[in-house]
Amino acid sequence: MNHILLEIFGYVGMALVLVSMMMTSVKWLRLFNMTGAIICAIYGILTNTWPTALLNMGLLIIQAVQLIRLYRMEKKEVTK
Numbered sequence: 442m443n444h445i446l447l448e449i450f451g452y453v454g455m456a457l458v459l460v461s462m463m464m465t466s467v468k469w470l471r472l473f474n475m476t477g478a479i480i481c482a483i484y485g486i487l488t489n490t491w492p493t494a495l496l497n498m499g500l501l502i503i504q505a506v507q508l509i510r511l512y513r514m515e516k517k518e519v520t521k
Contacts, residue, residue, distance in 0.1 A: 447487060454480030454497075468511060475504040 457477030464470035478500040485494025 447484070450480060451484040451488070454478070454484055458500075468508070471504045471508045471511070475501055475508070478504065 454477045457473050458481065459477075461470050461473035461477060464473060478497040482494050482497035482501060485491065485497060
């Protein structure tokens with residue numbers, strides 16, 4: 442992959458993670474953060490920066506688990 446495109450890819454992931462922190466909706470925060478974490482994890486793998494890759498894989502797992510919990514809670518509230 443072209444070095445400049447790879448750097449842009451990394452910056453897009455970083456921007457998504459950063460923007461996610463400005464979200465007022467928890468659902469959107471988690472979705473943006475997950476998307477950014479996926480991109481940053483791929484970037485970390487492609488650039489052999491394993492601390493970056495592992496951190497973002499961890500964030501991805503945490504956000505996915507929390508998003509599943511959020512959807513389950515919403516589903517329970519609707520059925521009440």
